[in-house]
Amino acid sequence: MRKWNRTQGEGLSPPTRRALLGGVLAGGGGFLLSAFVPGLPLIRASKAQDAVTGIVFSPNAFIRITSQGGVTLIMRHAEMGQGIYTGISMLLAEELEVGLDQVSVEAAPADPAYVDSVAGEEETGGSSSTRDSWVPLREAGAAARMMLIAAAAEQWGVPASACTARHGTVFHHASGRSTSYGALAEAAARQPVPKKITLKSPTDFTVIGTSPRRLDTKAKTNGSARFGIDVQIPGMKIGCIKACPVKGGHLTGYNRAAALAVPGVVDVLTLPDAIAVIASHMWAALKGQEAAAPAWDYGPNAHIATTDIVARMKAASEQSGVTALKTGNAEEALKRAHTRIEAVYELPFLAHAALEPINTTLHIRPDGADVWVGTQVPGRARQEVADATGLPPESIAVHNHLIGGGFGRRLDSNSIGQAARFAKQVSYPVKLIWTREEDITQDQFRPYYYDRISAGLAADGTISGWHHRTTGSAVTARWYPEGMQNGLDPDAVEGAAQTPYVMADQLVEFVRDEPDAVTTLWWRGVGPTHNVFVVESMIDELAHTSGQDPLALRKKLAAHQPRAIKVLDEVAKQSGWGRALPVGHGLGIALHYSFQTWAATVLEVAVEKSGQIRLIRVDSAVDCGPIVFPDGVVAQIQGGLIFGLTMALYNEITLKNGQVEQSNFHNYRMMRLNEAPDIRVHLVPDPDAEIGGIGEVGTVAAAPALANALFAATGKRLRRIPFAKQFSKVDASL
Amino acid sequence: MSFDLHINGAAQTVDVPSDMPLLWVLRDILGLTGTKYGCGVAQCGACTVHLDGAPVRSCLLTVAAAAGHHITTIEAIEQTEAGAKVQQAWLDEEVIQCGYCQSGQIMAVTALLQNNPHPTDADIDDAMAGNICRCGTYVRIRKAIHRAASQDA
Numbered sequence: 108m109r110k111w112n113r114t115q116g117e118g119l120s121p122p123t124r125r126a127l128l129g130g131v132l133a134g135g136g137g138f139l140l141s142a143f144v145p146g147l148p149l150i151r152a153s154k155a156q157d158a159v160t161g162i163v164f165s166p167n168a169f170i171r172i173t174s175q176g177g178v179t180l181i182m183r184h185a186e187m188g189q190g191i192y193t194g195i196s197m198l199l200a201e202e203l204e205v206g207l208d209q210v211s212v213e214a215a216p217a218d219p220a221y222v223d224s225v226a227g228e229e230e231t232g233g234s235s236s237t238r239d240s241w242v243p244l245r246e247a248g249a250a251a252r253m254m255l256i257a258a259a260a261e262q263w264g265v266p267a268s269a270c271t272a273r274h275g276t277v278f279h280h281a282s283g284r285s286t287s288y289g290a291l292a293e294a295a296a297r298q299p300v301p302k303k304i305t306l307k308s309p310t311d312f313t314v315i316g317t318s319p320r321r322l323d324t325k326a327k328t329n330g331s332a333r334f335g336i337d338v339q340i341p342g343m344k345i346g347c348i349k350a351c352p353v354k355g356g357h358l359t360g361y362n363r364a365a366a367l368a369v370p371g372v373v374d375v376l377t378l379p380d381a382i383a384v385i386a387s388h389m390w391a392a393l394k395g396q397e398a399a400a401p402a403w404d405y406g407p408n409a410h411i412a413t414t415d416i417v418a419r420m421k422a423a424s425e426q427s428g429v430t431a432l433k434t435g436n437a438e439e440a441l442k443r444a445h446t447r448i449e450a451v452y453e454l455p456f457l458a459h460a461a462l463e464p465i466n467t468t469l470h471i472r473p474d475g476a477d478v479w480v481g482t483q484v485p486g487r488a489r490q491e492v493a494d495a496t497g498l499p500p501e502s503i504a505v506h507n508h509l510i511g512g513g514f515g516r517r518l519d520s521n522s523i524g525q526a527a528r529f530a531k532q533v534s535y536p537v538k539l540i541w542t543r544e545e546d547i548t549q550d551q552f553r554p555y556y557y558d559r560i561s562a563g564l565a566a567d568g569t570i571s572g573w574h575h576r577t578t579g580s581a582v583t584a585r586w587y588p589e590g591m592q593n594g595l596d597p598d599a600v601e602g603a604a605q606t607p608y609v610m611a612d613q614l615v616e617f618v619r620d621e622p623d624a625v626t627t628l629w630w631r632g633v634g635p636t637h638n639v640f641v642v643e644s645m646i647d648e649l650a651h652t653s654g655q656d657p658l659a660l661r662k663k664l665a666a667h668q669p670r671a672i673k674v675l676d677e678v679a680k681q682s683g684w685g686r687a688l689p690v691g692h693g694l695g696i697a698l699h700y701s702f703q704t705w706a707a708t709v710l711e712v713a714v715e716k717s718g719q720i721r722l723i724r725v726d727s728a729v730d731c732g733p734i735v736f737p738d739g740v741v742a743q744i745q746g747g748l749i750f751g752l753t754m755a756l757y758n759e760i761t762l763k764n765g766q767v768e769q770s771n772f773h774n775y776r777m778m779r780l781n782e783a784p785d786i787r788v789h790l791v792p793d794p795d796a797e798i799g800g801i802g803e804v805g806t807v808a809a810a811p812a813l814a815n816a817l818f819a820a821t822g823k824r825l826r827r828i829p830f831a832k833q834f835s836k837v838d839a840s841l
Numbered sequence: 842m843s844f845d846l847h848i849n850g851a852a853q854t855v856d857v858p859s860d861m862p863l864l865w866v867l868r869d870i871l872g873l874t875g876t877k878y879g880c881g882v883a884q885c886g887a888c889t890v891h892l893d894g895a896p897v898r899s900c901l902l903t904v905a906a907a908a909g910h911h912i913t914t915i916e917a918i919e920q921t922e923a924g925a926k927v928q929q930a931w932l933d934e935e936v937i938q939c940g941y942c943q944s945g946q947i948m949a950v951t952a953l954l955q956n957n958p959h960p961t962d963a964d965i966d967d968a969m970a971g972n973i974c975r976c977g978t979y980v981r982i983r984k985a986i987h988r989a990a991s992q993d994a
Contacts, residue, residue, distance in 0.1 A: 188939030330875015749977025
């Protein structure tokens, strides 16, 4: 996700240069770092431990070098599969002049030194990690290297300019001398942090732009990688949580004696709206929960259904909203249009359904707390625990872990606060787990959107008027209220107020309508996943209605955007756009610019006589500016597409009597291997452009490319997600 | 109740309820956390282990049913020829993203290759459709299976 206004520099202050380059760790004192070393179990490292292992050179918050030569890179961004531990290490290693085989990585603690300046807080989200790190972390690596070189030069009595560094060693070629970083650590720590840093020319890169073996994957092939749910602390108990199935309800009773009678159950804890059964193992906790048979007062939302929520949204959408963008006069241009299309697009509530269910392990003591969790927001996690316990934040250590899928869910820390309110009731460490059912039904959902759109075409095939009014929840208002802009949620219109196309007369509006019984949250691709579906479907509708080729119309309307033309041409070539297809097959195209990355995607679909949709192949041409880790980019586009196609085909969260109707993978369906298309990613980088994000780009492209392909295959226009249930035998015969 | 289990070549005795799924015995009693909880109802495959060489969902297999059989988990799969090949292919193709499902994927593929050393795409579809990957690594899983299958010892 992305906080639009922060991207434009209006939000919280970015970390200072001092924080990024100065001796943050040295000044911190008493840091307790949760450390993950690939291939090894979770270990703890601290300054005290460093003192035992050797003198440490820690020129900034991101690098530690011991006198034994150990190089540790501290990761401020969470690894949740996107490969960021590898990408960030590449940036540091490139300028530090170490090999990736020489480094260990560990997760950063909650500390302002690790604020992401794009996001404005300690956060992994919004496809911002590489964008935010591209310059500062190379500078951090270069500063450390310069200090190591300066230390060697001083020892040898030669100018620093006569020395070079490579693979963890400083060389003085004229005399043939060399010395390792470990041997220089103590002396380097006494060097001043350089004031002026010159970064390598891209032509000298030896790490950036290559595809090394990922740093986190070996441990993920043999069971040794530790996710939050794998934490084991001496004396730890295990509990499972059940909250009231209706938001706003509360617990009215439960059978405590029956729960405690289950062998292994040690405690039953309650909050006003939830119950946790604590046991020596998860099975006892589950059985105990069943025995406890909690009773609820469902409260004011007890009768809410999705149909009620949507009916109110539909009514709200008939009124004007907050203007997000206004150019020319859309109304007049639509009146004089040669062809006009008016449509309603609808996108459902969505669960994140990361495969690792929500879990938090805590040990809350009178004087402080430890929290073991996988989170996208360590600072918020710490504050949640502080709020829940009254402990000062400085006394709370957040040990961030590998995350078994984030997708935006771990951008909220509500589950960590809930766990803390339970854990503070006991003295022992406790791991609190949500079952899969709890993970889906108690999720915070991607908002439902109800979009009205009118677009016109002039006789020459150009756009004559474009009016897009989106109605839905403002996630920003809850999650980051400072980000609201006079009633406008920038996220709700991202991808609508900035299209790749020339539109002289355009009006984009937002109508805020907060649904009852549901809390909304970021979901992979955020605003663009919503709006690009609407915009790219509508462009396709205009093309077909006016008898234009969908690719040709896009090229005409985006002619002023050379990078758009480049990705369109590349995907057209690679996908064989316009080729003859078997009966029942169709090609759909989508173009978008999001997270500072351009992508054009062509999808081939087949609709069987039974109405069964088969995904044949996807080609995606991507220009994210300079590329750090090409294979990582390809993997994110592949995975992002599958994530988005899963949603487009199958996913919707619905409510009945205030309760979520989906509960597990039998009724919240995931795409499976046998359904996955062939995916071909074509990288067309622009090394001189601003660097773009990549984790959400594939997801954004999926629904519009598929909707447009389904139209090409069957003549049926899909304006509502999910698609699969809207096809029957009849459609396939078209 | 007490149960004698043969896990990864070693005998283990556990004292747990007879209806306790093997998944929780492995994770919470024996500390073998490589086997993952994803759904609890045999829908996702993250908890896949081998029972006498056959892939089974440990979230529904009771400890009573597992007792007396040879159980292999992800922690020991590298000791099998097929398992080691699959792990290597997984690294060579850079299959893994978050990795949470991958223990189960590797266990399922290893069992497939042990029975069918050269699977077709259709064989792969049949064997792997029960394992969800939320990160969407399916394209690479298929490629890595073919790679592992092509590397006969």
